[in-house]
Amino acid sequence: MNPLSCPDVEELGPELALGTLPGDQRSAVLAHLDRCPDCRRYLNKLSDTADSLLLLAPEVDPPAGFTRRVVAGLTPGRRRWRPVVLAAVAALIFGLAVGYVPGHVGSGSANVAAASFVDTGADPGETVGGRVYARADNPSWVFMTVHGSGSDESYVCDLVLKDGRTVPIGSFTMHAGAGSWGRAVNVTLSQVRQVQLRDAKGDVVAKAALTPS
Amino acid sequence: MLTFDIPSPDPGPAEAAVVADTARGVRGAVALLPIDQRRALVLAAFYGRTAKEIADMEGIPLGTAKTRIRAGMIKLRGLLDQGSVSP
Numbered sequence: 665m666n667p668l669s670c671p672d673v674e675e676l677g678p679e680l681a682l683g684t685l686p687g688d689q690r691s692a693v694l695a696h697l698d699r700c701p702d703c704r705r706y707l708n709k710l711s712d713t714a715d716s717l718l719l720l721a722p723e724v725d726p727p728a729g730f731t732r733r734v735v736a737g738l739t740p741g742r743r744r745w746r747p748v749v750l751a752a753v754a755a756l757i758f759g760l761a762v763g764y765v766p767g768h769v770g771s772g773s774a775n776v777a778a779a780s781f782v783d784t785g786a787d788p789g790e791t792v793g794g795r796v797y798a799r800a801d802n803p804s805w806v807f808m809t810v811h812g813s814g815s816d817e818s819y820v821c822d823l824v825l826k827d828g829r830t831v832p833i834g835s836f837t838m839h840a841g842a843g844s845w846g847r848a849v850n851v852t853l854s855q856v857r858q859v860q861l862r863d864a865k866g867d868v869v870a871k872a873a874l875t876p877s
Numbered sequence: 878m879l880t881f882d883i884p885s886p887d888p889g890p891a892e893a894a895v896v897a898d899t900a901r902g903v904r905g906a907v908a909l910l911p912i913d914q915r916r917a918l919v920l921a922a923f924y925g926r927t928a929k930e931i932a933d934m935e936g937i938p939l940g941t942a943k944t945r946i947r948a949g950m951i952k953l954r955g956l957l958d959q960g961s962v963s964p
Contacts, residue, residue, distance in 0.1 A: 675947065679928055679946060681950065682921040683925065684927045709954055833925070834925070847925050
């Protein structure tokens with residue numbers, strides 16, 4: 665795909681922010697963002713708007729799963745990015761669970777998986793960490809909080825399936841080195857072996873092996 | 878059994894009020910969008926539908942689906958800014 669212009673990115677930006685832009689176009693937009701600060705600012709605004717929509721997620725498709733207490737602990741020591749809204753988004757997305765042990769994911773949530781991101785060392789200048797949660801439902805949901813040493817990095821999130829296939833599910837942009845993102849996915853979560861994040865160059869910078877609770 | 882790094886407390890009443898207010902603002906802004914744009918945004922944001930899939934589902938040209946998504950996002954951004962709602 666040819667390099668994109670700013671008007672091209674203006675056109676495609678909303679779909680990138682929503683995480684629905686097809687892979688080839690997504691890569692082209694991310695490559696443009698890597699060299700265009702104006703478009704990065706534009707996309708940050710769109711990402712904020714897309715994030716705001718998550719506040720309404722339960723009204724559209726209320727999933728159940730985690731407790732407010734558990735979700736509030738998603739960003740230990742990294743509460744730089746709109747902590748109140750972050751906790752609210754997470755709590756609203758995953759709802760209130762029953763039967764949890766404080767400090768642990770609910771023992772009654774057999775269809776919930778969680779894992780920490782492990783930095784792969786692919787980018788020596790960036791350390792990426794965070795937590796990812798997945799709930800098998802109809803549709804299933806994946807939600808994550810991510811922190812890194814960069815400021816406004818954009819990442820593509822993939823699900824790596826047990827049969828070896830890699831399924832991109834969307835992308836998001838960090839704000840001041842931290843952020844959260846989530847979406848419904850059309851994938852059977854029991855078939856997911858790993859969640860991974862790729863940077864604008866396509867390198868896998870962090871991965872998390874999902875483990876059912 | 879999975880452990881978390883810190884036992885974070887529930888949000889307090891003040892935080893809960895801010896959250897409720899923010900969600901109310903977003904909900905109000907979304908309600909002001911034209912129905913076709915609102916539907917396109919919901920299909921994309923919550924159901925992960927691409928513009929092509931939305932076009933197929935709605936029986937509209939791909940360009941129209943893209944326009945609805947883009948117009949909806951830009952209008953929503955403007956409404957949130959006007960209402961001083963922090964997403």
